[in-house]
Amino acid sequence: MSGNRTIRVTGGILLAVAVLALVGPWVSPHDYATTNLDRILASPSLGDLHFFGTDDLGRDLFVRTMLGIRVTLLVAIVASLVSLVIGVAYGAIAGFVGGRIDAAMMRFVDTLYALPFIFFVILLMVAFERNFFLIFVAIGAINWLDMARIVRGQTLSLREQAFVEAARLTGLSMPRIVFRHIAPNLIGIVVVYVTLTIPQAILVESFLSFLGLGVQEPQTSLGALVDAGVKQMERASWALLVPATLLALVLMCFNFLGDGLRDFFDARHSS
């Protein structure tokens, strides 16, 4: 039952962070884009409601951090969902149909794996200008490959299970076997893998933003905030520490959540 506690604790923290990110900017009197050149790099204080201080343009860091969390979570969740939908459909079809179609589909995946990712992203940026939407595309484009491979492998082994043969003997149609017998047995591994893809997507987004290829000003993300914070590290340590800590916290929670879910699904299978 320790798995269950991990799920509750990490899930709770993530929920709290998400709620704070949604409600926070609404409560604060400041907004994320307004500069105030009188208050450049102010330290955190409760008096003027700059809870996390201000940045080098005098913008309120609390509101910007909340905005960054929103953007980071949004990118990560949308990118993971994209990879989930494409990866599960692609992998399940390849695994269930099998034979030559499977071989052809998986060689295509191998080909995509061979593309150098950063090079691919830079090409996208050059071709289509910098665009928020491109980040989803770029991250989704790499993550679904792993998902497709995992789902295909799982489907292949499920297809050979005795209970699928029993279903065939009963006279169940193919779609019914896939939906009633194969899909429910994929949920465990897919859910676990998605919770592990989210932190991966967060890292990739932060990495892109840190390189300046991600979200563009005045929009921001946790990665972009860390990038800005690094530049002010010696004068305003809070500008680095606050977003970096939150980034680490969110990543850690997602990783533990994935572990907890895996234990949870394992426990349902063995007595």
Place this chain on the structure above:
Amino acid sequence: MSLLDVQGLTIRYGEETVVDGVDLFIERGESVGLVGESGSGKSQSALAVLGLLPPQADVSGSIEFDGQQILGADEHVLDTLRARRISMVFQDPMQALNPYLRIGAQLRQILLRHGLAEKAEAGAQVLEMLGKVGLPDPERQYRAYPHELSGGMRQRVMLASALIAEPDLLIADEPTTALDVTVQAQILDLLEDVRDNTALLLITHDLGVVAGHCEHMIVLDRGRLVEQGQTTSVFAAPAHTHTRTLLAAAPRVDKGEVPAAVKSSKILSVGEASVDYRDVRAVRDVSFSVGKGETVAIVGESGSGKSSLVRAMLGLVPMSSGRVVYAGENLDGVVEERAKSHCRDLQLVFQDPISALNPQMRVQTIVEEPLRVHEPQLSGPERRERVTTILERVGLSEKYLRRFPHQLSGGQAQRVAIARALVLEPRVLVCDEAVAALDGSVREQVLDVLRDVQADTGLSIIFISHDLAVVRSISHRVLVMYLGKLVEAADSGTLFAAPRHPYTRALLDSVPIPDPVVVPRRAPLRGEVPSPANPPPGCVFHPRCPQATAKCGDKAPVMRDVSGSRVACHHPNS
């Protein structure tokens, strides 16, 4: 002083006690059988003696080996003890051998690491040992990797590595359970021949093995020792009820009632069926038929094609040639291409009940699914009524409806699988090793369910098994397969009394008999079943056949009548 003296051994995992106050002792050179069903704590006790239990096990009591306390001894002391004085053979030799090392290197390591031989002599000593355990061409096996050997040869290598240090005690945990019955007979003979002065602790669920090969026996039940003594006296006069239950549940291949032949009209027949998987010819031209209310057993060792035959018959795998006729109509192609009404009449029960049930579904959903497909007009309550009736039939009450498969024991899960197969009231039920994974007492209950259903509804059963003693107790007719071919078919009464084919005779002679009064026969066959990818020419059995002549290597025999049996052999026993 005893060689091994265990007093009050208790093993706990948290709250759960798996071994509870077991006392046992073994004298030098003696052979002791440790018997019990799954979960009786027999393997745990053996691991405790070797000091190999996981760290979370809480062990108490006393284990003295040759006067020395092992329990709680230093790892270094245990290491030396395990290398030189106590060795172990496991059920699965593939897990115990290092797949990256050649056989010779693994055995040399044992000698060199513990200073049992000089570097120059170790190789010769290993070769001698490999010869002693009956490996053909020891020089070649010396250089082979474990995966190049067959299951029986690997187990011989394990025995060689266990005995090379000439230990005082050999612990063998189900050493022959994974092997075919003719190979099991060879390994058991070998165990007897090569151990010299080494005492043997043989852990097994098979009372036949104990009766033939152990002087003493110990019976465990749920972690407690319930009976111990001379094997002959325990078998002659079992004192504890659990021992009596075990003995009653151990079927005998050599005597006991055989179901009388059934005269009825044919319901299903298979003609000249062949099944191929790429280059493997799994089944070759097999024909047979099943009558109404008849139980036909198909027996044979691994690679005989018995499973492939019925899977092709049911349409789970395609048949390369041949036909299946059910109730006067041809069944063609795989199951998806067959008429729904035919599908519902032919059902299958699998060997491993747990993997045959979808882990995400409750018992009720599992059993009612066939009804949803074939009788969609049924209302919810009607369906539930049918499900509870069939569950009751197989001996499960309503409280199991809401359970998931992992909340069932092996026997309960197999009953659910049988209920799912029977809920559509099929005419033919195929049981593919359906009781092989079950403990003796549970197996009898499941067989009783099958017998009852057959008596009530006239169900025909095709019973695939490698266990001839079980087959004897349930089947009206027996088909014997070897390497994809049918070699003998006869009524049970005829086949068990007078086997005509030399292979059938050898199979019967290889089965251990749970009676110490019967002196076990020497293994009747040498070698192992060849690969079905490359079967021998002529009669497929001739390389192992004691009666083979030149003709057998040239010409494949056809099935013919020999005093009441159908036999494919040039020189049948008359």
